[in-house]
Amino acid sequence: MSPAWQxxxxxxxxxxxxxRYAQGIDQRSWPLYDSAFxxxxxxxxxxxxxxxxxxxxxREMLAGTFDELRLSGQHLLGNMHAKIHGDRARAVTEFLATxxxxxxxxxxxxxxxxxxxxxxxxxxxxxxxxxxxxxxxxADNAALPLVSPIADAVRATLRTDWxxxxxxxxxxx
Amino acid sequence: xxxxxDDELLARAEISDLLVRYGQAxxxxxxxxxxxIFTQDATIHFPGMPMESRSAAEFGRFxQDFNKTRLSGQHLIGNTLYxFGEDGAHAHVxxxxxxxxxxxxxxxxxxxxxxxxxxxxxxxxxxxEGWRIARRDIAQKNVEIDEGDYDPxxxxxxxxxxxxxxxxxxxxxx
Numbered sequence: 001m002s003p004a005w006q007x008x009x010x011x012x013x014x015x016x017x018x019x020r021y022a023q024g025i026d027q028r029s030w031p032l033y034d035s036a037f038x039x040x041x042x043x044x045x046x047x048x049x050x051x052x053x054x055x056x057x058x059r060e061m062l063a064g065t066f067d068e069l070r071l072s073g074q075h076l077l078g079n080m081h082a083k084i085h086g087d088r089a090r091a092v093t094e095f096l097a098t099x100x101x102x103x104x105x106x107x108x109x110x111x112x113x114x115x116x117x118x119x120x121x122x123x124x125x126x127x128x129x130x131x132x133x134x135x136x137x138x139a140d141n142a143a144l145p146l147v148s149p150i151a152d153a154v155r156a157t158l159r160t161d162w163x164x165x166x167x168x169x170x171x172x173x
Numbered sequence: 174x175x176x177x178x179d180d181e182l183l184a185r186a187e188i189s190d191l192l193v194r195y196g197q198a199x200x201x202x203x204x205x206x207x208x209x210i211f212t213q214d215a216t217i218h219f220p221g222m223p224m225e226s227r228s229a230a231e232f233g234r235f236x237q238d239f240n241k242t243r244l245s246g247q248h249l250i251g252n253t254l255y256x257f258g259e260d261g262a263h264a265h266v267x268x269x270x271x272x273x274x275x276x277x278x279x280x281x282x283x284x285x286x287x288x289x290x291x292x293x294x295x296x297x298x299x300x301x302e303g304w305r306i307a308r309r310d311i312a313q314k315n316v317e318i319d320e321g322d323y324d325p326x327x328x329x330x331x332x333x334x335x336x337x338x339x340x341x342x343x344x345x346x347x
Binding site: 004005008011046047048076078079080081083085090092094095096113114115117119135136137138139140 | 183251333337339
């Protein structure tokens, strides 16, 4: 494989890894989330969680206290700038997160633009994250009238496994 | 729709990298990334806006000065459409952009938010050094400006992150 194709393939695999992370959180598909990390990977959120937390403990926080309020979420990934040196890589990626929360009959929407800084390692031929830093650039929260039929539509698809039945082409569980 | 050729796929990746470098140069204040995006004589245009067209180099300096007035910024680029000329050396590339910039407001603890939607229309050319943008048109679709209160801890985290050079400790020997 030529260096150009290898670089293209590496980048595609890094993007795919980060996409598994985002879709894992947004669709509450925790095995997909786990498949983005190598064992022992750390997650940091400067200004909120400066001491790194293991990715499993972070997942338990997301699936626990966060999901008690979260109705839906979207982490839109864009602009990834990556540097690759052999089996190590760092990627800086812009994201736009929108989270809908519902509590006590009222709802709110938080929009957070931010940056992911990821250190990747390729082990056994597979790129995964070893360190994930979440930087927030803003955070705007607004009360939201959650009215039908939109609210019903959001609730109706919350627990859908969109990848059920799809071929496991990448080997990730 | 005709199948994308290997050459076109590589060209798309290279042009996509130019778009990313532009966004990251501006948003992370990494101006070294700005150096290899445009041709030497590239120009930037602002159709419908009260701004004169200018060279890419001049616009880069304008952006660097503008960044001194802001706390943070993000230009999220998506839905890029590529149309290649038959010679394989020219391309017209159109991308959607969602952006936000955060500025200090006059009242302490408050920030001014500028949020908008825009479109980049880029004319790219293949040069001896790789693909470069020869002309960019920036079309505004929507701009919203408001103010809001910000938690001091969050503001401090945003300012600290904006001052961080994210690639500094990642070298070939690191």
